[in-house]
Amino acid sequence: VNDKIIVAVSTYLSKYYSNESSVHSSKLYQYLMRRFIRFTYNHADLIVTISEMSANDLNTNFGVDRKKLRVSYNPYEVDNIKAAASEPLGEYEALFSQNVIITLGRMYYVKAHWHLIRAFSNVHKRNPNASLAILGSGELEPYLKQLTHDLGLEQCVHFIGFQSNPFKFLKHSKCLILSSLNEGFPNVIAESMACGTPIISTDCRSGPREMLAPDTDPRFETKQIEKAKYGMLIPVCDGTQYDETTPLTKEELLMAHSMCEMLDNHELRAQYATRAQERIADFDVEKIMALWEGYIKSVLS
Numbered sequence: 001v002n003d004k005i006i007v008a009v010s011t012y013l014s015k016y017y018s019n020e021s022s023v024h025s026s027k028l029y030q031y032l033m034r035r036f037i038r039f040t041y042n043h044a045d046l047i048v049t050i051s052e053m054s055a056n057d058l059n060t061n062f063g064v065d066r067k068k069l070r071v072s073y074n075p076y077e078v079d080n081i082k083a084a085a086s087e088p089l090g091e092y093e094a095l096f097s098q099n100v101i102i103t104l105g106r107m108y109y110v111k112a113h114w115h116l117i118r119a120f121s122n123v124h125k126r127n128p129n130a131s132l133a134i135l136g137s138g139e140l141e142p143y144l145k146q147l148t149h150d151l152g153l154e155q156c157v158h159f160i161g162f163q164s165n166p167f168k169f170l171k172h173s174k175c176l177i178l179s180s181l182n183e184g185f186p187n188v189i190a191e192s193m194a195c196g197t198p199i200i201s202t203d204c205r206s207g208p209r210e211m212l213a214p215d216t217d218p219r220f221e222t223k224q225i226e227k228a229k230y231g232m233l234i235p236v237c238d239g240t241q242y243d244e245t246t247p248l249t250k251e252e253l254l255m256a257h258s259m260c261e262m263l264d265n266h267e268l269r270a271q272y273a274t275r276a277q278e279r280i281a282d283f284d285v286e287k288i289m290a291l292w293e294g295y296i297k298s299v300l301s
Contacts, residue, residue: 005044011184012206038063050185053206075288081194085167099130102173107138115237116179122256150244170195175262193280198272199231230279
C-alpha cells in the first residue's frame, strides 16, 4: 500500500498524559499511551504539530523522530473575525463602555478561572471602576460564582455565558486575559489579535509564548511579568482551587499587577493593539494553507 499518512497533533501531549491532568492520570495508562504514540507516530510520513513546544515534546518525551515533525499554527479568517467584531453589543453596551477585562473559555480545570477571579479581587481594590467579563460555561461555573459571591465581587464580575459571537465583546474590552494552566494553541489569543485587543496570558505550555514572544526560546517559562513584543506573559499559577479566605499567591498577585498596568497604561495598550494587528497576519488562513500545501507536496514527492 502506497498511502501516505500525515498526523495532526493539536495539543501538548505531555500535559495531557501527566499527573497534572485531571484526566488520564493512571501510571499504566500513561505508559501504554506513550508507547502507543511512539510506535504509531513513527510509522507516519509526517507529523504536523500545533506549536514548536508540541513538536519538541513529541521528540523529547515520546521518542518521535524529529525529521518527521513539522509545525503549523491554526489558520484564521481575519477579515471575517473583524466583520463579526463590528456587530452591536446590544444589552451589554453599557457594561463594555467601562474598563472591562475579558476572558473566554469553557469553565473547567485547566482554564483556572478561580485564580483569575481571586487576582481580580486585588484589581478591584486598586481600580474600583474595573470589571471582569467571563464568557463561556462549564462544570466549574457554580464554584466560580460562589467564589465571586464570597469575595464580594458580584457587582463587577460578570458571567455572560456562551456567546456565538465573542468577537464583538473582545473588540470592546480593554484587554484579554488567559489564566490557563496549559493549552495547545489558544485560539482566543489569535482572535483577540484580530480584534486589536491587548493580551495578557500565562506562560503555559504551549502556544502563548510562541504567539506573543516569537523571538524567544519557546522552552523558557517566565517567573515575573514579561512585557513581550505582542503581549504580556505572566507566570502560571499552581492550580490549587483556593477559597476566598486564602491569601493571594505570588502568581495571583503578579496577575493582578499585570491587569492593573494594562488598565492604567493607555500607551502600552495602544502599542499592543497595533502590534496585535501585525502579528495576526502570520496566522491568516491563506498563509497557513500555503504551508500545508507545501507539507503535503513534500510527502507526495
